[in-house]
Amino acid sequence: MPRVEAAEWVGEPPVRDTDAVAALIPMVRRIVAARVADVTAAEDLVQETLARVLAASGRVEPGMLEPYAIATARNVVATAWREEDRQRRNQHRVVDLTAPDLPEGGLLAEEERSAVAAALARLSERDRQALLAHEVSGRDTRSLASELGSTAGAVAAQLHRARARLRVEYLLARDRTEPPTERCRPVLFALSSGDRRRQREVDAGRHLLECDVCAALSQPLLERAPQRDDEVRIPIGGDADVVAARQAARELAGRLGCFSPTDLTLLATAVSEVTRNIVKFAGSGEVVVEVLDEPRRGVQVTARDAGPGIPDVERALQDGYSTYAGLGLGLPGARRLMDEFAIASEVGRGTTVTMTRWCGNR
Amino acid sequence: MTGPRLVSILRQGSYLIASIHTALDDTQMTAFQHDLVERIGRDRARGVVIDVAALDVLDSFASWTLRTIGEVARLRGAVTVVVGIQPEVAFAMVTLGMDTGSVHTALDLEEGLEFLDRVVGPRRPAAAARGGSA
Known part of the structure; x- marks a missing residue:
């Protein structure tokens, strides 16, 4: 008999603990809800409290489970407050500086890519190769020069011209404009490369007064030029x-x-x-x-x-x-x-x- | 008009003292001309001093305006004297080919007032009132 009793006693406690803990749920809910306004956050804390009580139920003296649950609930809530407070204080450190993706962002990026691709396609084969080798593949000017049988300085100058041309073609492709006169491209190119002698030769200042298309396109080109004193x-x-x-x-x-x-x-x-x-x-x-x-x-x-x-x-x-x-x-x-x-x-x-x-x- | 005043026109007895405080553009110069001519009639001024010491440049338009003021004032019975033309401004005016025509000039405000006292001549009642109020 005693053995049977013992066996019954051994099998009983888990069942009793779970029931006892389940019986605590309304009380724990009340305690947490009185301290935490947000319903979802409160439910999280209730679950955490119950999990802790359940884990400790074997160690808690019978009859002491309710006070233990009350103390645990208070502690869990207090910890949550501390955590929240710490996050608020440190929030400026983790602030996400990247703007959220706008719905039109993908479309704009796609347009950018196609404008760059169109601009690249309008460069001469030689310029395009040099630019891609340098900017995309990361080849330095010296290794490019030895391959082309040229000097590093000459390659750098070529890259500079290619970039200037790319900027012009990119702006034209982006705005989907075709320059209205023969003079437009040389003028825009002179502005893009920042070559003042060339700008004088093509009389860039006059052309910008006469040509509205170039006047509008030249703005970003002029803005990137360093401020001259x-x-x-x-x-x-x-x-x-x-x-x-x-x-x-x-x-x-x-x-x-x-x-x-x-x-x-x-x-x-x-x-x-x-x-x-x-x-x-x-x-x-x-x-x-x-x-x-x-x-x-x-x-x-x-x-x-x-x-x-x-x-x-x-x-x-x-x-x-x-x-x-x-x-x-x-x-x-x-x-x-x-x-x-x-x-x-x-x-x-x-x-x-x-x-x-x-x-x-x- | 907001901000500091560009010009001031003060009455001193039968004289008007007009001071230009800063560089004026053509529109402002023309407005100044109109204001001054209007004041000559309203205040029955017999002499006008225009102080241009603050002007960095007296180009053809500004010189022409001063000259016009002088002529119009003369027709309205007042004598105009321009004072305070800076030496480099005077040099530029000569090089430019400008003169102030029949408008009189004096070195500074004091000389300008002395000049007016001389040419406007024997004080009429209005001038006497100036002496009284001073």
Whole structure:
């Protein structure tokens, strides 16, 4: 008999424990719910509490299971609060800086890829090979040079040109535009490569005034060029820009340190005159002031517009020839104020005035 | 107009003292011209001093405007004197080929007022009032 009793007793406890723990569920729920508002979080904590109580039920004295469950529930909740608090304090450290994927993201990425692919396809075979070998396969310029029977410098220059061309073709492919004129690609390429001599040769500034497509496309190309402190470009669109242009010219020239206050005033006055001409006759244009080092140190001012042009440049350069109230001294006056003065004008296309003042004159 | 004033026109007896405080663009210059001519009539001014010491540049338009003010003021019975033209500005004006026409000039405000006292001549009642209020 005792053996049977013993056997019965041995088989009983697990059953009794589970039942006892199950009986605690409503109470544990109440305890946790009183402390944790979020229903799902509360249910998680209830389950964790029950799991712990169940695991410990063999060790807990009979009758003490309920207080044990209460204490466990409190501890579990307190631990959860601490954890939550710690996470909140450290949240800034784990903040996810990558923007979430937008629904259109995939589509845009696909367009980007196809634009890059289209741009690559428009490069010459040689440029494409060099670019892919260097950028994708990671070959350095020296190993490419030995393969091509060239020098590392020449390969680097070729890569530079290829990248410049790729940028232009990428922009064209992305916007799905075909440049409207023959001159567009050379101009955009000169801007993309940042080659100032080339930009002058193709008269990039003038082309941008005349061609809206290139003016829009050139923005990202110009923005990536490093900020130059020896050149200022002032878009001209109204009266206030006349003052802005002459002040910018004075400021840039003043930094050279080789001009007297009188020189600076003469320069500012000349800039004021040619800029006013843009406003009066063309409405808009641009003034570029740049430092020259060759053949001597000086300041060059280029004033461009895409206005009606001057039919008779010779006459416009004579004193007193004027079509507005300014006594006709604008151009001839500016010519006297500067050391060098050149004017190119074409009726229907616009006018470019280029004038220079050298350091240490007079 | 917001921000600091670009110009000020003050009355001093029968004179107006107009000061340009900063570089003006053409529109502002023209507005200044209109304001000043209007004030000449309203204040019955007999002399006008325009102080341009703050101007960095007197280009053809600015010079032409000053000249116009002078002519219009003369027709309205007032004498105009421009004061404070900086030496380098004067040099640029000469090189440019500008002059201020029939507008008188003086070195500074003090000389300008002295000049007006001389040419506007014997004080009329309005001028006497200036002496009284000073």
